[in-house]
Amino acid sequence: MHERFSGVWICKDLGRATTSADPAELGRAVLAAYLAGRDSRGETFRVVVRTDHSNHVVITADQLTASGWEADPAVCQALPAYLRNALA
Numbered sequence: 001m002h003e004r005f006s007g008v009w010i011c012k013d014l015g016r017a018t019t020s021a022d023p024a025e026l027g028r029a030v031l032a033a034y035l036a037g038r039d040s041r042g043e044t045f046r047v048v049v050r051t052d053h054s055n056h057v058v059i060t061a062d063q064l065t066a067s068g069w070e071a072d073p074a075v076c077q078a079l080p081a082y083l084r085n086a087l088a
Contacts, residue, residue, distance in 0.1 A: 019078035023049040026078060027059035029071045033083035035061060 019026065027049040035045060050056045063069070071087045079087075 021072075021075045021078050023051055023055070024057045024059065025072055025075045027057055028064060028069055029075045029079060029087065030083060031059050031061060032064055032069075032071055033079060033086040035064075036086040 027047040031045060031047045034047075045061050047059045048056055049059070076084050076087055
């Protein structure tokens with residue numbers, strides 16, 4: 001799916017984004033938005049962010065709650081509207 005306002009490509013299983021945001025922060029924001037308002041007991045979710053330079057970062061839900069992480073508003077601008085709204 002292409003979100004025309006932010007220019008981000010994303011879907012449930014595989015997404016692509018062009019942004020200067022930190023890959024780890026982008027992954028945290030996507031996972032937090034996806035899990036917002038969702039009962040995920042008994043399920044394991046993770047986000048794998050791969051850059052054009054073959055680097056990758058794996059973000060798990062534990063990392064969101066353990067550190068008291070909050071979404072960076074600048075990073076949220078790179079998200080599609082439905083994920084951005086879930087974090088609001």
